[in-house]
Amino acid sequence: NKQVIYRDYITGFPKETDLVLNTSTISLKVPEESNGVLVKNLYLSCDPYMRILMRKVQDNNLFTYYIPGSPITGFGVAKVLDSRHPNFKEGDLVWGTTTWEEYSLITTPETLIKIEHTDVPLSYYTGILSMPGMTAYAGFYELCSPKKGECVFISSAFGAVGQIVGQFAKLTGCYVVGSAGSKEKVDLLKNKLGFDAAFNYKEEHDLDAALKRYCPDGIHIYFDNVGGKMLDAVLLNMRPQGRIAACGMVSQYNLEEPEGVKNLMQVIYKQIRIEGFVVFNYYHLYPKFLDMILPHIREGKIVYLEEINEGLESGPAALIKLLSGRNVGKQVVVVARE
Ligand code: NDP
Numbered sequence: 001n002k003q004v005i006y007r008d009y010i011t012g013f014p015k016e017t018d019l020v021l022n023t024s025t026i027s028l029k030v031p032e033e034s035n036g037v038l039v040k041n042l043y044l045s046c047d048p049y050m051r052i053l054m055r056k057v058q059d060n061n062l063f064t065y066y067i068p069g070s071p072i073t074g075f076g077v078a079k080v081l082d083s084r085h086p087n088f089k090e091g092d093l094v095w096g097t098t099t100w101e102e103y104s105l106i107t108t109p110e111t112l113i114k115i116e117h118t119d120v121p122l123s124y125y126t127g128i129l130s131m132p133g134m135t136a137y138a139g140f141y142e143l144c145s146p147k148k149g150e151c152v153f154i155s156s157a158f159g160a161v162g163q164i165v166g167q168f169a170k171l172t173g174c175y176v177v178g179s180a181g182s183k184e185k186v187d188l189l190k191n192k193l194g195f196d197a198a199f200n201y202k203e204e205h206d207l208d209a210a211l212k213r214y215c216p217d218g219i220h221i222y223f224d225n226v227g228g229k230m231l232d233a234v235l236l237n238m239r240p241q242g243r244i245a246a247c248g249m250v251s252q253y254n255l256e257e258p259e260g261v262k263n264l265m266q267v268i269y270k271q272i273r274i275e276g277f278v279v280f281n282y283y284h285l286y287p288k289f290l291d292m293i294l295p296h297i298r299e300g301k302i303v304y305l306e307e308i309n310e311g312l313e314s315g316p317a318a319l320i321k322l323l324s325g326r327n328v329g330k331q332v333v334v335v336a337r338e
Pocket of ligand 1: 047048049131132135156157158159160161162179180181182185224225226246247248249250251252277278279280322323324325326327
């Protein structure tokens with residue numbers, strides 16, 4: 001059973017060599033004393049929160065942090081090979097938290113969601129049809145109260161979540177602006193995902209000036225994926241009664257000391273509502289979300305761009321690529337296709 005092992009706590013920027021491949025043995029039957037499932041992992045998802053789990057200082061209790069010397073965990077799509085749990089049977093396809101290895105014994109199968117619709121790419125259950133998709137849906141519709149004609153700004157707009165938020169905002173009739181870290185991503189935002197405007201934040205030495213240029217009438221809704229300097233600049237450009245969905249702060253994940261935000265007084269002056277959220281608290285909306293998004297995907301009204309990496313061996317490089325922003329599209333690792 002090939003696995004991806006996390007060597008030791010990481011400070012600063014993670015490197016590919018912080019993760020190593022190892023081989024262990026595993027029985028392909030669920031032990032009699034367990035009510036778990038034994039799965040074959042098919043697709044693994046690379047997500048920014050995985051960097052948080054590599055830190056020594058644990059500042060929240062949402063996650064199970066990685067243990068040095070052990071394989072890493074993450075979201076993935078898997079096929080059930082053996083089950084002692086009443087909800088799952090051999091052959092079922094599922095998505096949820098698994099381990100970065102070929103085969104996994106999942107002892108808490110209640111956390112897995114059965115895949116019912118297979119007429120769309122199975123890899124979508126690492127992205128648009130799983131945790132990132134739900135994050136976009138809950139963050140945008142439940143927190144931001146979007147209205148037609150409003151200006152929506154999304155940072156890390158070409159990310160797994162940002163791509164979807166932008167397209168939801170366009171469906172709502174909003175004016176949609178995104179930032180991303182390369183010309184290629186900016187072009188895709190405008191030409192493939194229908195954003196009204198997009199810019200490369202790495203080429204803007206004055207983010208406040210850039211936002212004034214791209215959102216001249218101010219921002220009604222900010223979907224924040226990055227925090228830090230961008231959040232600071234956005235605060236200066238929010239409209240009164242604006243809403244900010246605090247989704248993630250990827251610009252801070254490699255820093256030992258988080259950056260300060262200077263312009264918080266704007267929250268009072270403009271009566272801005274900033275709301276943080278955790279997607280797991282919205283999973284009860286998953287069936288409603290699928291009913292809404294599947295027809296749009298089937299009709300090509302919502303598209304999703306992925307970067308597919310072949311083989312578990314490609315996992316360490318794929319994850320580091322995501323954390324440095326060099327990926328173009330939802331970063332997926334294929335362990336096996338069936
Ligand atoms: P993304 O694809 O957006 O994250 C990776 C991207 O982040 C990179 O491609 C890069 O894109 C960008 N990035 C990396 N470093 C920096 C930096 N220093 N400053 C700015 N951008 C950077 O991830 P997701 O779409 O999966 O997630 C988006 C955000 O939502 C993340 O912050 C994540 O942690 C959070 N999240 C929160 C959830 C919740 O429940 N609240 C659930 C899921 C995700 P670029 O080229 O643009 O720099």
